[in-house]
Amino acid sequence: MNIIETHNLTRRFWKMEAVHGLDLAVPEGSVTALLGPNGAGKSTTIKVLMNLLQPTSGDARVLGVDSRRLGPREFAQIGYVSENQQQPLWMSVQQLLDYCRPFYPTWDRGLERTLLAQFALPPERKLKHLSRGMLMKAVLLSVLPYRPKLLVLDEPFSGLDALMRDEFVRGILEVSALGNWTVLVSSHDIEEVERLADHVALLDAGRLRLSESAETLQGRFRRVEVTGAPAGATPPPGAIEWEQAGGLTRFIETGYAGEATERAWRERFGGATVTAYPMSLREIFLSFARTGRGEAKIAVA
Amino acid sequence: MNLVWHIVKKDLRRLWVPLALWSLLVAFQVVVGLTLLWSNRSADLAWFDRMADYSHMLLGLDLLFAYVLVAALVHDDSLVGSHVFWRTRPLAGGRLLGAKLLAAALMFGVLPVVIWLPWWLACHYGWRDVLGAVPEILGMHAVVVMAALLVATLTDTLGRFLAWTIMLAITLATLGMTLMSLSHGAYWWKSQAHGAFKFVESTQGLVESRAVLIFVVLLAVIAIVVIQQFVARRPAWVFGQVLAGFVVAALIAMQSPWDWSVVWRPAQEFPKFEQSVKLAENITLSLDQARLWQSPDETSKWSQPRVAVGLVAGGVPEGLEIYGRFSEQTWRWADGSRIYRVGGPFGAAGSPLKSLGLPIQKMDPGYLKWMEERRLSRSPDGGWGPSLYSEIQIGWGGARGLIPGASMTRAQAARIQAEPPAYTINAQFGLVQPEVQWELPILSGDRHWIDRVSLRIAQALQREDQQRNFSTKKMQKVSSMQIAVIESKPTSCVEGLKALPPLRDIADWYEPNPIIREWIGHRLVNRDRGNFSEGYGNQLKVRIGTVELSELTAEFHAPNDWRGDGQWESQPHWFEKVTLVKTTAHEVARFRRELTVARFETQP
Numbered sequence: 001m002n003i004i005e006t007h008n009l010t011r012r013f014w015k016m017e018a019v020h021g022l023d024l025a026v027p028e029g030s031v032t033a034l035l036g037p038n039g040a041g042k043s044t045t046i047k048v049l050m051n052l053l054q055p056t057s058g059d060a061r062v063l064g065v066d067s068r069r070l071g072p073r074e075f076a077q078i079g080y081v082s083e084n085q086q087q088p089l090w091m092s093v094q095q096l097l098d099y100c101r102p103f104y105p106t107w108d109r110g111l112e113r114t115l116l117a118q119f120a121l122p123p124e125r126k127l128k129h130l131s132r133g134m135l136m137k138a139v140l141l142s143v144l145p146y147r148p149k150l151l152v153l154d155e156p157f158s159g160l161d162a163l164m165r166d167e168f169v170r171g172i173l174e175v176s177a178l179g180n181w182t183v184l185v186s187s188h189d190i191e192e193v194e195r196l197a198d199h200v201a202l203l204d205a206g207r208l209r210l211s212e213s214a215e216t217l218q219g220r221f222r223r224v225e226v227t228g229a230p231a232g233a234t235p236p237p238g239a240i241e242w243e244q245a246g247g248l249t250r251f252i253e254t255g256y257a258g259e260a261t262e263r264a265w266r267e268r269f270g271g272a273t274v275t276a277y278p279m280s281l282r283e284i285f286l287s288f289a290r291t292g293r294g295e296a297k298i299a300v301a
Numbered sequence: 302m303n304l305v306w307h308i309v310k311k312d313l314r315r316l317w318v319p320l321a322l323w324s325l326l327v328a329f330q331v332v333v334g335l336t337l338l339w340s341n342r343s344a345d346l347a348w349f350d351r352m353a354d355y356s357h358m359l360l361g362l363d364l365l366f367a368y369v370l371v372a373a374l375v376h377d378d379s380l381v382g383s384h385v386f387w388r389t390r391p392l393a394g395g396r397l398l399g400a401k402l403l404a405a406a407l408m409f410g411v412l413p414v415v416i417w418l419p420w421w422l423a424c425h426y427g428w429r430d431v432l433g434a435v436p437e438i439l440g441m442h443a444v445v446v447m448a449a450l451l452v453a454t455l456t457d458t459l460g461r462f463l464a465w466t467i468m469l470a471i472t473l474a475t476l477g478m479t480l481m482s483l484s485h486g487a488y489w490w491k492s493q494a495h496g497a498f499k500f501v502e503s504t505q506g507l508v509e510s511r512a513v514l515i516f517v518v519l520l521a522v523i524a525i526v527v528i529q530q531f532v533a534r535r536p537a538w539v540f541g542q543v544l545a546g547f548v549v550a551a552l553i554a555m556q557s558p559w560d561w562s563v564v565w566r567p568a569q570e571f572p573k574f575e576q577s578v579k580l581a582e583n584i585t586l587s588l589d590q591a592r593l594w595q596s597p598d599e600t601s602k603w604s605q606p607r608v609a610v611g612l613v614a615g616g617v618p619e620g621l622e623i624y625g626r627f628s629e630q631t632w633r634w635a636d637g638s639r640i641y642r643v644g645g646p647f648g649a650a651g652s653p654l655k656s657l658g659l660p661i662q663k664m665d666p667g668y669l670k671w672m673e674e675r676r677l678s679r680s681p682d683g684g685w686g687p688s689l690y691s692e693i694q695i696g697w698g699g700a701r702g703l704i705p706g707a708s709m710t711r712a713q714a715a716r717i718q719a720e721p722p723a724y725t726i727n728a729q730f731g732l733v734q735p736e737v738q739w740e741l742p743i744l745s746g747d748r749h750w751i752d753r754v755s756l757r758i759a760q761a762l763q764r765e766d767q768q769r770n771f772s773t774k775k776m777q778k779v780s781s782m783q784i785a786v787i788e789s790k791p792t793s794c795v796e797g798l799k800a801l802p803p804l805r806d807i808a809d810w811y812e813p814n815p816i817i818r819e820w821i822g823h824r825l826v827n828r829d830r831g832n833f834s835e836g837y838g839n840q841l842k843v844r845i846g847t848v849e850l851s852e853l854t855a856e857f858h859a860p861n862d863w864r865g866d867g868q869w870e871s872q873p874h875w876f877e878k879v880t881l882v883k884t885t886a887h888e889v890a891r892f893r894r895e896l897t898v899a900r901f902e903t904q905p
Binding site: 047050051052053071072073074075076078080082084085086087088090099100102103104 | 303304307311315377379382383384385386388389390391392393396
């Protein structure tokens, strides 16, 4: 079952199309990373999902409800953390928790205390006096004690230094271990979510490039090096970033299927030595980004 | 409800510092009021005026600060933008609206009432007065809150809020002025085209009713916009709603035929037609005497001949006094030629002597004789000519009070004298009910409560001066008393609104002669001697928290005894047993009378 589903979702700002025909599914219990460069439409997508913006066309369903009809009952099961969200900075951490608590019937004070200690946040310090990383942790803390079914994190790592980012990721990992929560996290930098995500969706220029589990994605992507390929060899179907330099040929295989693919390579490249390397999500993301820009350049030309 | 209260507590905690500052502004108004009420300095008119200015300034700041506070209240959970904290929390817009309204009610309803309460109690307000004052305080702040809510729900920062406010104020002022000029033009134009178009008579009541209706429509538009913004958040709809509101307001301003002013005007302030007929049924009008005066010097600035007509009004009901409001006079000759004059108020409302139980004071016969001799001996430039004195309620009437240019030409005057014409006067009169509002002994510093009116004689200073007699040019002794009285009284919302200069000006513009008239006078009365002295001075008023505070500073001269040959002498020890009396005269009826005389014969 999918916690989030969008169908042909489009959002325009006047003539500028921020999201175009998006079909996205976030499976229940998954940690889904919504990836894409700046301006790809990630935050717009999330704002539509959270009913902060209205879709121009298409529809989105969150927890089985049309996003335009999300109300208090649904938000009692959703935790939303965004780098851009205005926070009541005049409150202390404890005041923030005290203020949020009555809105959630399922608020767990024990979990609140545990998380407060775990996140090492000073309860009496005002939010405006917290560092950016601590502020994000405080906001995260305010959405966790009611054990939301869906946790939506919009660019939560922006502006955080490496140490803070690591702490934040660890915090989410610890929390996600506490229950079967669905997490949708958006970021423009895959490194931040690589440890978290078990499902990946890639947005570029408002369009969905891919959406699948991280395991599948990493399984079908290989960086391939061919030594001694015959002259005039052509890229196999599904190959991207094809390049030849001297006797060395490099490309990225997007449809790797184990032995069958390797057999096809051997047939295509004759007696050449073919070595396939697994790719990290970051490498996959970058190659997609490069390919996308190349396509965009071609389209412009 | 718990959640609503939870949000309210959050808002009050958030805004407690500005709220405390705002409370101080309200409290300072109370302090100014108490100071004016109790201070010994309040005999100083300039100081009173300065304190009144402070009070107005504090009230302005109070309303301005409240306006900005509403913005802070709404912006803390802003309705605009996609970054708002509360929008992704389990909080319905309706509940948030309820919380904001409750917070606003506590901040701008309960809090000011609590602060004003000591002031009202100090002014001897009873529970009925408090119940009357509370809606005014609430209403005044409600208007500010509603206006601020409109702008605050459409903005998310104070800067934008202020910028929108300025834009809205300019738009409203421009629209208001355009509407007023358009509507006034429309009335005038329609009145020129009787019959051809539907004629809507513009009266103060109609204008007031239209203003109220426009106010209600604007409030409704604000309510719709605010609710819509909290519940649905569709800023684009707002423009349509506001535009529709303006169009409806414009139509009301120009076309609404309904006059509901009877709802907010006390019934007794309307001289009703039936009442007027009944009170005036026995009143008759007759010509007493007519005088024609012209300066023998044709080059004099007073050379134009003037006709003075003395009228006798008989059958005036006991206790009432009569005055002339408006007259049309026509002199007709047999050959069809005529002189026509139209004029405004003539004759005075008279004095409150009846209600005071004092006899009408007659002029000393010796003085009258001396005056007449003097008039006849004076140069032609010396004055206005004959004064017509008669023992009639209306005093003397006729052409004197008419509009400028109503005088005769020398040829017309000569013809009137040579061939007495037929004369007709069609005049409108008013009947007034004089009454004594209060009467106090002159004891400086004492405070008196008469019903809910507080009176304090802040100063009573008796003086003996030597003054040059205007007529004889000789020095003579004059006894006088300077009195400063501080008066406080509760006033109603309607009275308060009517006191606002813009509303008063609009009302006067549409109806130069409003039906409701009231005359107020202060007199020193010596009942032992059966006479009184009228005061001449200044009165300043200020309205603080529904209480009207006024200071009268006036000088009263002791009545003079005629000693012959232009000599007067102040009555000795006259101030020893005087009382200070405030009199009023309310109009209770209006009626018309026509008088025709076959031969208009004049005396010189």
